[in-house]
Amino acid sequence: MSHSTDSTDRTDRTDSTERADGAPSAEGTGVRTVSRRRLLGTATATGVAGLAAGAAGGAFGQAAAAEPGEPALSTLGSTRVPFHGVHQPGITTPLQSRGQLVAFDLAGDAGRRGAAALLRRWSTLAAALMAGRPDEAGTGIADDAGPASLTFTFGFGPGFFDATGLTAQRPEALRPLPAFSHDALDEARSNGDLWVQIGADDPLVAFEALRAVRRAAEGTARVRWRMAGFHRSPGATARPSTGRNLMGQVDGTNNPSPDDPDFERHVFVPADGEPAWMAGGSYAVVRRIRMLLDDWEGLTGEERERVLGRRRSDGAPLTGGSETSPVDLAATHPDGSPVIPANAHVRVTAPESNGGATMLRRSFSYDDGFREDGAPDAGLLFVCWQADPLRSFVTVQRKLDRGDALSAFVRHEASGLFAVPGGAAEDEYVGQRLLEG
Numbered sequence: 048m049s050h051s052t053d054s055t056d057r058t059d060r061t062d063s064t065e066r067a068d069g070a071p072s073a074e075g076t077g078v079r080t081v082s083r084r085r086l087l088g089t090a091t092a093t094g095v096a097g098l099a100a101g102a103a104g105g106a107f108g109q110a111a112a113a114e115p116g117e118p119a120l121s122t123l124g125s126t127r128v129p130f131h132g133v134h135q136p137g138i139t140t141p142l143q144s145r146g147q148l149v150a151f152d153l154a155g156d157a158g159r160r161g162a163a164a165l166l167r168r169w170s171t172l173a174a175a176l177m178a179g180r181p182d183e184a185g186t187g188i189a190d191d192a193g194p195a196s197l198t199f200t201f202g203f204g205p206g207f208f209d210a211t212g213l214t215a216q217r218p219e220a221l222r223p224l225p226a227f228s229h230d231a232l233d234e235a236r237s238n239g240d241l242w243v244q245i246g247a248d249d250p251l252v253a254f255e256a257l258r259a260v261r262r263a264a265e266g267t268a269r270v271r272w273r274m275a276g277f278h279r280s281p282g283a284t285a286r287p288s289t290g291r292n293l294m295g296q297v298d299g300t301n302n303p304s305p306d307d308p309d310f311e312r313h314v315f316v317p318a319d320g321e322p323a324w325m326a327g328g329s330y331a332v333v334r335r336i337r338m339l340l341d342d343w344e345g346l347t348g349e350e351r352e353r354v355l356g357r358r359r360s361d362g363a364p365l366t367g368g369s370e371t372s373p374v375d376l377a378a379t380h381p382d383g384s385p386v387i388p389a390n391a392h393v394r395v396t397a398p399e400s401n402g403g404a405t406m407l408r409r410s411f412s413y414d415d416g417f418r419e420d421g422a423p424d425a426g427l428l429f430v431c432w433q434a435d436p437l438r439s440f441v442t443v444q445r446k447l448d449r450g451d452a453l454s455a456f457v458r459h460e461a462s463g464l465f466a467v468p469g470g471a472a473e474d475e476y477v478g479q480r481l482l483e484g
């Protein structure tokens with residue numbers, strides 16, 4: 048575990064107001080274009096950022112060059128992430144500003160053949176849209192935009208295996224999550240046979256992608272639930288920095304980094320792991336966690352910081368230093384009380400408090416308006432990735448359930464656990480090793 052940069056939501060995106068011909072762009076148009084020289088420079092920058100992820104088999108962005116005589120797309124729009132690879136995209140890809148999470152249930156007569164055909168269609172579609180090729184079956188929602196770092200990530204829920212006659216292939220790690228005492232789960236918005244995570248740096252691109260996966264599923268699977276999330280827009284801050292959640296906290300600091308020697312082991316199923324079709328894959332835990340924002344905002348700034356164990360202003364631990372300084376869990380005040388309170392969220396969740404349990408958190412915020420009682424229906428679409436959910440998420444969530452100061456201000460309202468197979472090779476579709484194995 049490193050206390051270094053957060054690999055998931057920091058990226059070397061270059062903001063430029065130069066036009067394709069090198070002249071500065073018109074003030075106030077909001078359009079950002081880049082010169083070819085700048086574009087290549089940016090491609091290198093994003094490539095370097097991506098190589099860390101790429102070394103872990105993750106995705107990296109590439110800025111697309113414009114056709115001669117055509118204005119270049121902005122770096123933001125033209126950045127694309129490869130679909131094929133050892134791991135699926137959307138796990139180590141820097142977190143995009145828009146997320147669409149959608150779960151499907153297979154139709155009763157779909158069976159293994161129907162499921163295989165669907166995964167083949169989805170993979171073809173994802174590869175095309177992520178490369179910036181238009182969806183011929185669509186209505187052109189995102190016609191003017193580049194792929195904007197679009198990613199698709201496909202997963203299987205526990206029910207998928209019975210529905211396709213592949214019960215014997217169901218991973219041991221996909222056992223249903225235990226009930227936690229603070230859960231208030233809505234079954235209609237939980238679980239599902241299939242799960243698709245879509246990320247993009249443009250809302251229209253993300254929405255078109257959602258429409259496309261839904262259209263391709265027609266007759267084979269129907270939508271069970273859908274959740275839309277967001278994260279800070281690239282370029283919104285003076286320099287790339289860890290984003291904040293809707294409680295105002297810097298969130299993501301202590302994520303494991305692809306540079307950590309243990310990263311692969313913690314996040315991905317090894318090449319010789321079980322079951323064999325999950326090699327290079329990962330398990331995603333998805334939790335819709337509503338924040339009790341009115342209660343939270345009723346606390347003083349100091350109280351909020353003690354709930355978390357970090358400063359609001361810059362995310363530094365209460366034991367001092369900067370955002371990336373190690374959290375000193377042993378530090379005490381002169382009266383002997385711990386500087387990081389016993390029930391502070393960062394103490395309860397730290398790997399040191401959980402026998403080394405580690406997960407990669409890659410969550411979106413959500414805002415679904417107001418509930419009937421007037422309270423905000425907003426919070427975190429918590430998504431975490433790990434090689435072993437029992438060892439990682441379940442261990443930490445059990446501990447949170449027993450005594451986490453943050454728990455008084457959140458409600459877990461929906462839940463899912465999905466087996467996300469490894470990435471598809473060039474001549475493969477996602478899940479082929481399971482469905483044709």
Ligand SMILES: C=CC1=C(C)c2cc3[nH]c(cc4nc(cc5[nH]c(cc1n2)c(C)c5CCC(=O)O)C(CCC(=O)O)=C4C)c(C)c3C=C
Nearest residue numbers: 296297298299300301302336393396397398427443444457
């Ligand atoms: C079971 C796992 C976790 C759940 C559920 C969870 C919910 C949750 N977390 C925040 C905000 C923050 N969490 C932070 C750190 C952190 N959280 C978890 C796990 C879960 N969080 C871990 C493993 C860690 C890292 C611990 C460490 O190694 O120090 C932080 C601090 C900044 C950071 O490191 O990311 C914040 C902020 C919310 C709001 C939330 C539910 C809505």
Ligand SMILES: [Fe+2]
Nearest residue numbers: 392393396408
């Ligand atoms: Fe947390």
